[in-house]
Each structure stands twice: as structure tokens, then as C-alpha cells.
Amino acid sequence: xxxxxxxxxxxxxxxxxxxxxxxxxxxxxxxxxxxxxxxxxxxxxxxxxxxxxxxxxxxxxxxxxxxxxxxxxxxxxxxxxxxxxxxxxxxxxxxxxxxxxxxxxxxxxxxxxxxxxxxxxxxxxxxxxxxxxxxxxxxxxxxxxxxxxxxxxxxxxxxxxxxxxxxxxxxxxxxxxxxxxxxxxxxxxxxxxxxxxxxxxxxxxxxxxxxxxxxxxxxxxxxxxxxxxxxxxxxxxxxxxxxxxxxxxxxxxxxxxxxxxxxxxxxxxxxxxxxxxxxxxxxxxxxxxxxxxxxxxxxxxxxxxxxxxxxxxxxxxxxxxxxxxxxxxxxxxxxxxxxxxxxxxxxxxxxxxxxxxxxxxxxxxxxxxxxxxxxxxxxxxxxxxxxxxxxxxxxxxxxxxxxxxxxxxxxxxxxxxxxxxxxxxxxxxxxxxxxxxxxxxxxxxxxxxxxxxxxxxxxxxxxxxxxxxxxxxxxxxxxxxxxxxxxxxxxxxxxxxxxxxxxxxxxxxxxxxxxxxxxxxxxxxxxx
Numbered sequence: 001x002x003x004x005x006x007x008x009x010x011x012x013x014x015x016x017x018x019x020x021x022x023x024x025x026x027x028x029x030x031x032x033x034x035x036x037x038x039x040x041x042x043x044x045x046x047x048x049x050x051x052x053x054x055x056x057x058x059x060x061x062x063x064x065x066x067x068x069x070x071x072x073x074x075x076x077x078x079x080x081x082x083x084x085x086x087x088x089x090x091x092x093x094x095x096x097x098x099x100x101x102x103x104x105x106x107x108x109x110x111x112x113x114x115x116x117x118x119x120x121x122x123x124x125x126x127x128x129x130x131x132x133x134x135x136x137x138x139x140x141x142x143x144x145x146x147x148x149x150x151x152x153x154x155x156x157x158x159x160x161x162x163x164x165x166x167x168x169x170x171x172x173x174x175x176x177x178x179x180x181x182x183x184x185x186x187x188x189x190x191x192x193x194x195x196x197x198x199x200x201x202x203x204x205x206x207x208x209x210x211x212x213x214x215x216x217x218x219x220x221x222x223x224x225x226x227x228x229x230x231x232x233x234x235x236x237x238x239x240x241x242x243x244x245x246x247x248x249x250x251x252x253x254x255x256x257x258x259x260x261x262x263x264x265x266x267x268x269x270x271x272x273x274x275x276x277x278x279x280x281x282x283x284x285x286x287x288x289x290x291x292x293x294x295x296x297x298x299x300x301x302x303x304x305x306x307x308x309x310x311x312x313x314x315x316x317x318x319x320x321x322x323x324x325x326x327x328x329x330x331x332x333x334x335x336x337x338x339x340x341x342x343x344x345x346x347x348x349x350x351x352x353x354x355x356x357x358x359x360x361x362x363x364x365x366x367x368x369x370x371x372x373x374x375x376x377x378x379x380x381x382x383x384x385x386x387x388x389x390x391x392x393x394x395x396x397x398x399x400x401x402x403x404x405x406x407x408x409x410x411x412x413x414x415x416x417x418x419x420x421x422x423x424x425x426x427x428x429x430x431x432x433x434x435x436x437x438x439x440x441x442x443x444x445x446x447x448x449x450x451x452x453x454x455x456x457x458x459x460x461x462x463x464x465x466x467x468x469x470x471x472x473x474x475x476x477x478x479x480x481x482x483x484x485x486x487x488x489x490x491x492x493x494x495x496x497x498x499x500x501x502x503x504x505x506x507x508x509x510x511x512x513x514x515x516x517x518x519x520x521x522x523x524x525x526x527x528x
Contacts, residue, residue, distance in 0.1 A: 035116035041132050042207065044116070045214075047109040048139035052102035053285040054150045055374060056094040056292060057082050057512065058472030063440075064313070064465070065302040067489040067500065068347060075301030079292075083302045084487060084501050085509040087528075089516060093288050093370060097515035099150070103143045104169065110140035111172045134202035138215045141195035142223060142376075144168055148188045151526070153511045154479040155230055156445035160185040164511070164526060168192075182524055189231055196224050212282055218244045219281035222377035225385045230480065232446055234392045241386035244280065245379065249402070252379045253409045254278040256335040264339070266294060269352035279375035280382070290356030290372040293470035295339070297346050304469065306340055307497070308488075309349040311436045314338045314466055318438065319424040319459060320407055320414040333411050351469050374471060380406060381473070384464050391456045392446075399456060403463065410467065416459075418452065425455035433486055433499050438462050443482030443505045457481075478503075479510050 035044055059065065060082040067083060078090035088096050113136040117129045147166045153159070165188035167180040183191070200220060208214045215223070225241035228234075246252065254276050262268050270290070274282060292299040309315045315338070341348045360368040383402050390399035396418050404415040431437045439458055448454050461481065465474050478485060485503040490496075503509060511526045519525045 035112065036120070038120070038127065038129060038132065041113050041116050041120075041129065044109055044113050045132065045135050045139065048106050048113065048136060048143075049283050050099070050102045050106040050143055050146070051284070051286055052094065052099045053283070053287055053289065053372075053374060053472075054094075054096075054099050054146060055285075055472035056287060056289045057096060057099070057150065058475035059289075059293070059470060060302050061085060061485075061503075061512070062472075062474040062478055063483070063485045064304055064308070064469060064474050066305045066308050066497065067487060068301050068303060068305070069490045072301040073345060074297045074299060076299070079299060079302050085503055085507075087513040087516075093286055095515075096150070096512060097517055098286075100147070100515050100518060103147050106143045107140055107169050108173065110136045110143070111169065114140075115172050130202040131204035131207045134199040134204070134220075135215055137195045137199035138203070138220050138223065140170075141192045141199070141227075142215070144188055145192050145223075145227060148185060148192075149230070149476055149479070150512050151514060152185045152188070153508075154445075154476075155185055155189050155232070157232065158445050160189070164524060165189075167523075180523065192227060193231065196220075196227060200224060212277075212279055215281060219377050222280050222382040222385075225382060225389075226377070229385050229389055230476070234389045238386055238389040238393065241382050241389065244377075244382050245386065249379065249383050250405050250409065252278055253383065253406065254378065254380055256410050259336040264337075264352075266352055266356070270355035273353045274355055274373050274375065276375075276378075278379040280377040280379070282373055282375050284371065284373045286369050287372045288370050289374075289470070290354045291370060293348075293350060293354050294352075294356050295341055295346075295348070295350065296356075300346055300348065303348045304350065305347045306342055306349050309338065309340075312431070312438050313469065314349065314351070316438050317428075318462060319416050319421050320411055333414070335410070335412060354470055380410070380467055381464070384460060384467065388457070388460050388464075391453060391460060394453065396452060396456060399460070403459065406463065406467075418456070421459050422452055422455050425458045436486075436488075438465075440481075440483045441505075444480060445482070482506065 035041055060079055065083060076090070076092070078088070078092040078095060081088045081090055091097070113132065117133050117136065120127060120129060144166065152165045153163045161184055163185040165183045165185040168183045168188050168191045169180070170191070203215065203217050203220045205211050205216045208216060212219070221240045221244035225237045225244060228237040228240060258272065259269065262272060288299060293304070304313070314334070320333070336351060339350045339352060341350065354374070355372050357371040358368055359371055360366065362368065383406050387399045387402035387406070390396070390402065400418055408415050425439060428437055428439045429435065431440050442448055442454060442457065448457060461477055464477065468474065477483070482505040484505055486499040487501040487503075488497040489500040491498050508527055513526050513528070514523060
């Protein structure tokens, strides 16, 4: 109960601060409250974190869900359009228009803070605003990073110089209807890189009362590591991940064993996940993600089903678990036991991680908004970033050390070897429509050697898929590695799956279409 109250209070306070800061920026710049002190800049920067997450869009777009059929009573137009990679016209809490607007509002707050810092430094050169500048730069970079990875094709050296990205905004708006153009994906990445590199030396944790609700040092370096992994700068990704993790990563990984002793209760489990010290950065969102991936029928049409879990994810045979006696139940391999829900109208296999909270705007009418909180960066995921960077650098022993540090903590003390990984993935078939497996064809724009490097990547990608289930990260791996996604639909007559659509290797739909309202303003839509 203590953890639950802490989470509710933290989300409430962050929403109150965001609301109050938004009011300062509702009007044109000449009518805004002047940001003329260090205290006001810090309060403004609370609003530099987006309040809408793309996690639901990303997760439903990935191969982590199955369509349980057109006649399933718990679907809606928005989730159907997302899951079938259609241009999204439906509205809802997690729609792309809300994500776009929340992201650019956060960017506007970052830019306004940077402008205020510039003014204050001119007036008082002695004032130290370097930490505030760092937070403004890193939050601006982060929002653009999320935008370009949703609305653009993934970065690569072949086509990103011409692929459409998103507008990279570096100045506060000074006109009522400013005109913007889409930067290329390469240009967006260049700007993100510049902001990150300028920010990193300036980050200071001591300006924050609760560091993991801001871009503290660990969070900033974890972001820099993930960004450089996506940017194909493997050595930098490794370097920055090491900065985030410190000398003894195992000491800061999530205590997964704790989950084994907890009551099987959604509030207890999700709040334990969110309040862990292993989380580098938590952000509160308005979102239905906790409904979609909680024990609810609502939004249940597109779910992580038991069959999907058996074939491809948490219960699928893998290099860590195949040495276990055949009769040992799959669930006993995890400290954090997957929950299987299989009753009428509900087929979900869940890792209870995503909290569902409801904020009433009218308690009498019982209407309001669904809320959640997610760790944007945490130690386990950052360790896998470093492992992947090492694989791509062909430092296989170092990569295996990191993978074993993670697996021995996430599973019940399970480790493996490079030879065992090679043997397992050489013997497992690539996934097909008729026989889905965890091993997907990899088609990245960068080179991957057949044999050990590819096999280690399969193991790494499977580890991340399980670790980040329900959080949307799988979508970015699908884009980065050119993985095809068949959309399976349950056929109610035969209880079999059929493929009703397919996202191919270089499918243009991997760049989510811009919101229609944004296209109408003149921004060029994504090609189809």
C-alpha cells in the first residue's frame, strides 16, 4: 500500500506541475509569464517530459499481439487501425495526434527554458545554469528521438539522408501559425546527437529532489547509449551504457527474485516494478496501456495470447530453458511468473508491469482519464544495449558476460555459453506462418555475419523481447532489424490462426503516418 500511495502521489504531483506550467505557455510569447529565475526554469522543465506515450501504438504494431477476431467484443477502431498498420483516423487517449502534440509541447517547454537560460546568463553571467541547460537539451533530444522513431523509417546509412523524419524545433514559437518542414531522418539524428553531446558533461543529479523523475546522470547516459545503438555507433553505445551502469551492473539490476515472494496482485506487482531503484527515469502518462496489458477484458481483442507466449515469447523453448527437465512447468523458470488468463472473452498472458490508475475529472459522473507510469530507461535494458553493442563489435565474450549477468537475475539463476547459443539457434527453424518460432529472419541495413554473430543477436533480441514485453520496445527492434510481422487472427470456427496482413522487411508502413490534422497544415505525409 505504501508503494501504491507513493506512485499515486508522484503521478498526481507531476500532473499538477505540468498543468500549472502549461498555462504559462498557452498564450503567445509576449503575454507569457516571464521565466526570470532559476526556480522558474526548473519548474518549467518539469513540463519538458511528454505526457502521452507511444508505447500502446508501438506494442500493438509489433508481433507481441494476436488479433482474436473481428467479432471479439472488446476492440475498437483505434486499436484495429494501429494493429493493422493503417493510417490512423480514430481518436483516443493514446492516438498519434495526442502523442504528436504532447511531444511538441514538451519540446516547446525545453526551448523556452533554453531561451530563458540565455537571457538570465546575459543579465547575470555568474549564475550557474549548466544543469538546467543540460536538462533542457536532453529532454528536447528525447522527445525528437521518440517522434522520429515512430513517424520515420529507422535510421540507416543508405536512405536516411532522404527519408522523411520530423521537424526538429530549436526555438520557441514567436508567431501564431509557424510554418515547419520535415527534416530528414539523418538530420534529426544529427540534431539529437548534438543536443546529447552538449548535455552530457553538464548533467548534475543534485538539482533534483527525486532524480529518477528527471534526466539524471544514469538516465542521460542510458539514453545516449540507446540513441547511439540506433545510430549504428556501436562503440559509443557501449561506452555510454558503461557510464550508466557503473563498475558493477549486477548490483543495480532489478530484484526479480522479490517478485517471487509477492502476492499475485496487480497493484502490488506493478508498483513494485515502477518504484524499483533500478529504474533510471520514470515518466507518468495519460494512457490506456495498463488496461490493454492488464487483467481486463477491455481492449482485449489484440492481446499477448497464451499461444503466442508458447510459440514465441515467455514459454517458448530457448537456450536457457531447454536444459531443464521436460516436465518442469515453464513458469517455474521465472522469478516473475507470467500470469495466464484464459476465460471466456479473455486470452492474455501477462507480466504484471504496467500500472492502471484512473483520475476522475467528474467523480459523480465517474468519468476521467486512465493513467500509467513507465520506466523509460532502466538498468536491465541498458545492460542489453551494451550486450548488443558488443555483439555488433564482435566482442562475444563481453556480450555473453552481460547476457549472463542479466539472465541469472531475471530467470532462476540461468546462464549459458556462446557454444550453447550457437548450437541452439543453428538447430531452431526460422519462423514461418505455419510454424512460428522465436527465430525471425534478420534483414538490417547494416551487415550481420552468419553464424555466431547472428545467433548471438537472436538470443539478445529474444531476451529484450521478453524483458520489455508490453512496453513497446519490440517495435523498434522490428524496424531496426527489418523483421517481418504476420498479423495472426484467430479463426473462431476452427480455433486456428490465419494471417490477415503482413508487414514486410522494408514496408513503408513501419513509419506511422502523420496525424491527419498535421498533414492538413502542410506537412508532407509519409509515402505509402
